[in-house]
Amino acid sequence: MKIPLTIFALAASCLAQEDRSVVRFANGDQLSGQVKSLSKETLLWESLILKEPAEFDLTHVVDLSMPANLEKRVGAVAGHVATLEMTNGDSIKGQLGGLSDEEIRLNTWYAGEMVFRRVNVKSVQISQDSDYFYQGPNSIDEWTSSRLGNGWTFKGGSLYSSSTGGIAREIDFPDECSIAFDAAWRGAFRPRIVFFSSDITIPNPKNGYEMVFQGNSVHVKKSGSSKWLGHSTNSGDLRENEKAHIEIRISTVSGKILLYVDGAFIDVWEDEDVDKTKLGKGFHIVSQDSSPLRISNIAVTAWDGYTGELPNRRDKFRNRGFRGNFNLEDEQSTRGADQANVDENRMVLRNGDTIEGEVTKISDEQITLKTKFSEVTFPIARLKNLVLKSADMENPKRNKGDVRATLADGSQLVFRLDEVEDKMLVGFSQNFGTEKFAKDAFKKIEFNIYNRDIEERRLQDDWTP
8 A cells, every 4th residue: 555645744732842852863963843744755844053944855864752742641640551562562551441352442542542453462461550740851950960060961852971970850759659761871880869868959968768770780778878778689681781771669668669670670678767757859860970871761650569479589699798688588589489380361460369260341440350250340450460362463564654653651653654634643553453643642753663774773872962
């Protein structure tokens, strides 16, 4: 099928501030500005530094970043978030609306109800949805520089550092929260992440907690003291790669601090003497050297405090030295060894229980299961995963004109860009058929995704401040 040529102007809601969009080119250049129009073949770009709009051939464009409408995403918060992992690597978030042997229905804030072919869905993970306490970064102005220096800059939705120094801001942390962000670096990964601090004007506040990264080694300590919590740990991903998704979960109720790298649990620390009266709202990112560092996609959300069955640390940490004392025979570590033995046909509840049954109904945030003993109905948010019936998996076909899109909620999906209406993008994929997407839901659109040279350029991050 020949893709129709369609030209459109981006809605003003996507361009709330001038020159907040960024286009990157295959030769390494990039230009801030805003989109005047876009077609299958060309991009018409307007910028404060250009005398008049310039037209660029899309065959030379790597990607286009835009300021998404986050308020629309927050306004659509429901009781749960279902994440569909697709066979082609797409990850799509929404609320479950229905399930059958042939299809899965997902209610989304950016495209309404979407219907996915069961043979393209690898898994369904479920989490509780929460309001964002912070999502950014949005500008350098929302951050305070420490007295160590002003080496941080903001560009294209990311914070960059190439010298020693820190930046901080206040966040109304809930008692139990998740701090997540994407990090990229050159050389070794060596930042300090400080949270619940009492003073954002200095890099070493007297109160709070800090997670210290030293390459692949990670330590946690109380700010303003030499008291390390428990032990050090290691993450091979931080040594072998130069980018990672970092998530730190903190509970000032239980005193536990958990680290996840690229979704995998790394370790847990515990403060047995939490004093909430000394904790503040400060969140710091401190670069400990001059190695290039980039931080993006920061999200602070509420966490339910549930740790689940944590993996056994016995083998991971045998014959290593720790700061402080740590009991390798504790009850939690012993129970954690059984987690891998959970029947893959059973669904896991948030309290650690499991249940086996057939989904008969999904409606109004409730799910009904038919079990061996009876039919039960409970909130979808109590589940951590949804067991799907076995199916012969299929990969969707690649189409000429396919783009890779990243949405404001972190969803990533590939589709053929067919046409553009006033406030909508129209795209097609075998995963979900033809759908209309709200323009202001997009953070990034990547072009030429099957061009090997462009893909290699895409992987080479621009570290120029």
